[in-house]
Amino acid sequence: MSSFLGSLDVRNSGVHLMRSQGNSFLLRITFSENVEKAFCLTQSVLELFFSLCSVCPVDQFIELICDNETTRWHIRFWNCNGTVAKACGNGTRCAAHLLYRLGYCGAKMTFHGPVGLLNTSIEMGMPFCDEGDKKVQNLFQDVSVHQGKGRGISLKFAEKNFSKKEWEYFKQNDSYIGGVDVGNFHLIIIGKEDPFLYVRFYHEQFKKNLSTYRENFFNISYVRYKTSGNADISTWERGVGPTLACGSAACAALVALRKIYPISQVRLYFPGGPISVFYCEKKGYEHKASSVYERCVCGGGVVR
Numbered sequence: 371m372s373s374f375l376g377s378l379d380v381r382n383s384g385v386h387l388m389r390s391q392g393n394s395f396l397l398r399i400t401f402s403e404n405v406e407k408a409f410c411l412t413q414s415v416l417e418l419f420f421s422l423c424s425v426c427p428v429d430q431f432i433e434l435i436c437d438n439e440t441t442r443w444h445i446r447f448w449n450c451n452g453t454v455a456k457a458c459g460n461g462t463r464c465a466a467h468l469l470y471r472l473g474y475c476g477a478k479m480t481f482h483g484p485v486g487l488l489n490t491s492i493e494m495g496m497p498f499c500d501e502g503d504k505k506v507q508n509l510f511q512d513v514s515v516h517q518g519k520g521r522g523i524s525l526k527f528a529e530k531n532f533s534k535k536e537w538e539y540f541k542q543n544d545s546y547i548g549g550v551d552v553g554n555f556h557l558i559i560i561g562k563e564d565p566f567l568y569v570r571f572y573h574e575q576f577k578k579n580l581s582t583y584r585e586n587f588f589n590i591s592y593v594r595y596k597t598s599g600n601a602d603i604s605t606w607e608r609g610v611g612p613t614l615a616c617g618s619a620a621c622a623a624l625v626a627l628r629k630i631y632p633i634s635q636v637r638l639y640f641p642g643g644p645i646s647v648f649y650c651e652k653k654g655y656e657h658k659a660s661s662v663y664e665r666c667v668c669g670g671g672v673v674r
């Protein structure tokens with residue numbers, strides 16, 4: 371670990387544990403004169419994360435690299451099985467919260483992600499929390515993540531990624547199926563069943579065959595729409611399995627729901643907590659939920 375850290379400027383770096391609606395993340399901050407070189411060190415990054423994950427299990431690992439020359443912040447995601455993720459909504463939320471909390475950025479932030487820019491905004495005016503004898507701000511923070519306009523994926527293409535049996539499972543009981551790209555790929559199934567049980571059953575039945583190492587495999591969510599803009603949802607995450615929440619799936623769910631219902635916003639209830647998603651023609655899809663700072667698990671500068 372020390373040889374890897376020695377190859378970068380590690381001023382103020384550290385690995386931090388954060389959560390958003392049950393999704394958990396290890397986030398590392400580094401400053402580099404050479405971002406390309408920093409990203410070449412993927413193997414070492416994963417070794418560091420895997421060693422920490424064995425004592426502190428999480429869904430994703432997130433690397434935040436500040437380019438010293440341009441002061442741009444780059445963000446990269448890995449699922450806990452080591453596969454690269456091209457987008458991660460809740461992880462981006464936690465990243466914005468972490469940098470804000472450490473004083474590296476203001477309320478609005480732009481990340482340079484694997485498939486483009488990711489804009490975030492921190493909800494101002496959150497209360498102070500007591501921590502020992504000092505007041506500490508920003509342990510909890512509501513954060514919005516703009517995840518672009520979303521793109522439909524043809525069902526023919528989606529179907530090719532699954533076995534006949536899996537596809538039959540998705541198609542049962544007149545459910546609606548939509549393929550959506552919001553940076554990463556999602557299969558959204560809309561029906562009347564209990565989403566949590568649906569996803570658990572899917573995982574139990576098909577876990578032997580799940581192609582989690584395939585680069586473009588799908589995250590799978592089941593959505594049960596209720597009245598007045600609310601819905602229950604559960605997600606099976608590529609590279610993770612059944613998960614408590616998923617920000618990018620929340621976005622993809624509204625993209626799919628809008629094919630059936632005349633809505634521009636929805637509050638989605640994941641097993642880990644709710645995520646609100648909004649659509650506007652100009653900016654596309656934005657999701658908002660809370661992020662929680664847990665602790666610094668290794669290294670790091672002074673945390674306010």
Ligand SMILES: N[C@@H](CCC[C@H](N)C(=O)O)C(=O)O
Pocket residue numbers: 393429430449454455456457458459460461554555589607608609610615616617618619
């Ligand atoms: N939990 C994430 C999604 C993470 C990436 C996903 N597993 C993939 O590989 O595409 C989120 O909040 O969006």
